[in-house]
Amino acid sequence: MNPIVIAxxxxxxxxxxxRALDNVSLTVNQGKVLVVMGPSGSGKSTLIRTFNGLExxxxxxxxxxxxxxxxxxxERKIQKIRRRVGMVFQQFNLFPHLSILENITLAPxxxxxxxxxxxxxxxxxxxxxxxxxxHAKKYPSQLSGGEQQRVAxxxxxxxxxxxxxxxxxTSALDPxxxxxxxxxxxxxxxxxxxxxxxxxxxxxxxxxxxxxxFMDSGKVIETSTPEIFFSNAQHERSRKFLNQxxxx
Amino acid sequence: MKSxxxxxxxxxxxxxxxxxxxxxxxxxxxxxxxxxxxxxxxxLIKPASFALAEYPLPYSxxxxxxxxxxxxxxxxxxxxxxxxxxxxxxxxxxxxxxxGKNSLLSFLSAGYITIIRQTPLLLQLMFWYFxxxxxxxxxxxxxxxDIFKISNQGIELSVFTLTSEFSALxxxxxxxxxxYIAEVIRGGILSVPRGQxxxxxxxxxxxxxxxxxxxxPQALPAIIPGLTSQYLNLAKNSTLxxxxxxxxxxxxxxxxxxxxxxxxxxxxxxxxxxxxxNLLISNSMExxxxxxxxxxxxx
Numbered sequence: 001m002n003p004i005v006i007a008x009x010x011x012x013x014x015x016x017x018x019r020a021l022d023n024v025s026l027t028v029n030q031g032k033v034l035v036v037m038g039p040s041g042s043g044k045s046t047l048i049r050t051f052n053g054l055e056x057x058x059x060x061x062x063x064x065x066x067x068x069x070x071x072x073x074x075e076r077k078i079q080k081i082r083r084r085v086g087m088v089f090q091q092f093n094l095f096p097h098l099s100i101l102e103n104i105t106l107a108p109x110x111x112x113x114x115x116x117x118x119x120x121x122x123x124x125x126x127x128x129x130x131x132x133x134x135h136a137k138k139y140p141s142q143l144s145g146g147e148q149q150r151v152a153x154x155x156x157x158x159x160x161x162x163x164x165x166x167x168x169x170t171s172a173l174d175p176x177x178x179x180x181x182x183x184x185x186x187x188x189x190x191x192x193x194x195x196x197x198x199x200x201x202x203x204x205x206x207x208x209x210x211x212x213x214f215m216d217s218g219k220v221i222e223t224s225t226p227e228i229f230f231s232n233a234q235h236e237r238s239r240k241f242l243n244q245x246x247x248x
Numbered sequence: 249m250k251s252x253x254x255x256x257x258x259x260x261x262x263x264x265x266x267x268x269x270x271x272x273x274x275x276x277x278x279x280x281x282x283x284x285x286x287x288x289x290x291x292l293i294k295p296a297s298f299a300l301a302e303y304p305l306p307y308s309x310x311x312x313x314x315x316x317x318x319x320x321x322x323x324x325x326x327x328x329x330x331x332x333x334x335x336x337x338x339x340x341x342x343x344x345x346x347x348g349k350n351s352l353l354s355f356l357s358a359g360y361i362t363i364i365r366q367t368p369l370l371l372q373l374m375f376w377y378f379x380x381x382x383x384x385x386x387x388x389x390x391x392x393x394d395i396f397k398i399s400n401q402g403i404e405l406s407v408f409t410l411t412s413e414f415s416a417l418x419x420x421x422x423x424x425x426x427x428y429i430a431e432v433i434r435g436g437i438l439s440v441p442r443g444q445x446x447x448x449x450x451x452x453x454x455x456x457x458x459x460x461x462x463x464x465p466q467a468l469p470a471i472i473p474g475l476t477s478q479y480l481n482l483a484k485n486s487t488l489x490x491x492x493x494x495x496x497x498x499x500x501x502x503x504x505x506x507x508x509x510x511x512x513x514x515x516x517x518x519x520x521x522x523x524x525x526n527l528l529i530s531n532s533m534e535x536x537x538x539x540x541x542x543x544x545x546x547x
Contacts, residue, residue, distance in 0.1 A: 076455070096466070181527060
């Protein structure tokens with residue numbers, strides 16, 4: 001068991017009394033998929049954003065890929081971790097002024113100093129893996145939401161990351177576009193990628209995750225295997241949340 | 249019913265408009281007859297017979313009024329273009345400092361913007377001229393060997409000298425305009441969605457590279473229109489040159505009006521020259537805007 005992320009008692013307050021993160025502890029081992037669930041405002045996004053330094057925290061210990069992240073770290077110091085951790089956002093956040101292929105090659109060329117040709121070859125390979133290599137020369141606005149999100153996954157993979165973070169990757173998609181993105185994520189999990197996924201997709205969580213973490217008001221309410229969580233949640237709050245999801 | 253009332257209202261407005269024009273034209277004709285000057289531009293070829301403190305092209309008092317006006321126009325152009333360059337550079341630096349992560353720099357630039365925008369330009373020009381340059385005593389000059397020297401004579405560089413009038417105007421206009429440009433730049437940067445910053449940061453791309461490759465290209469379309477109106481303001485504000493005794497087009501027009509009494513003709517010349525100048529500025533900016541929009545292959 002090789003731990004990729006170890007968090008101990010992470011705490012972050014935005015304003016007095018209101019805690020975004022409240023003593024959150026978790027461990028994610030190599031090759032495992034952790035799904036983070038919880039109502040909006042429960043701190044799910046804040047939590048996974050601390051793992052690549054997009055958010056700071058006030059107290060606690062955090063170790064990602066063997067590197068300690070300090071509570072109020074300098075953004076520049078976190079770059080070593082960011083080069084090894086990919087992130088996919090709810091709103092895709094593709095660079096609209098760059099072509100699909102340029103979106104993917106930007107980081108390998110400028111961060112890893114790979115040659116343009118090498119980066120483009122690998123970029124095209126990733127796009128074909130995602131089934132969108134025919135769009136390489138297009139611009140993000142010419143693609144559907146599902147295609148854009150698959151480009152975003154390819155962009156995150158371009159640095160050959162050891163950990164992938166997904167922040168509600170399907171929440172901004174049309175219902176009929178959700179599966180094409182989830183399928184791509186399933187394939188990554190099968191290939192042994194370590195992933196932390198914030199999502200409300202129960203099907204995905206049941207099939208793919210090794211562990212489900214449920215959060216509310218910045219606290220971890222429970223951590224279970226998906227089998228237990230979805231059939232026999234231990235906590236009243238989790239059951240209430242799952243009932244709400246079922247009704248939708 | 250309604251349409252007839254509309255026509256009546258429009259008729260009244262037209263009557264008022266033409267009456268005002270009529271009164272103005274009548275005043276003008278009566279006064280032109282009274283002074284016996286008439287309306288013509290023949291005086292332009294007569295010798296100006298006044299000296300100018302600075303002239304980019306050869307000038308002497310025996311040259312014509314027309315030539316003096318042209319020299320004034322060149323002087324205006326000189327100070328506008330140089331202030332435009334300096335204020336853009338300064339404004340860009342302060343705009344980025346204002347939006348940057350360094351809280352000290354951000355605080356300082358916010359202070360700079362506040363102070364400069366909250367005080368009148370005329371006051372600032374007076375300050376730079378009387379306190380900044382003329383306030384320097386002969387033994388108080390600041391100089392670095394023979395290369396660079398600031399004294400009450402202006403700014404002396406090894407290759408050329410800027411008079412204290414020009415220097416004060418350049419400094420005053422540049423600093424004043426830079427505060428506004430900084431805000432335009434800041435607005436442009438803030439118009440780029442936060443997700444774009446997060447996206448390049450999460451890829452391990454440095455702040456500098458991200459700013460240049462990701463943020464600025466997306467901020468430019470929002471920056472150019474604001475920049476254009478600041479440049480137009482700068483050109484118009486340059487007429488405050490008269491306060492520090494710099495011979496720009498406005499100051500020279502003023503002298504000529506005093507000498508010849510040709511106020512109408514002079515104001516027409518002045519208005520035309522500014523119209524031409526500002527059309528030049530706004531059209532050039534429009535071309536730049538087009539280039540940026542056309543270079544953009546997305547919506």
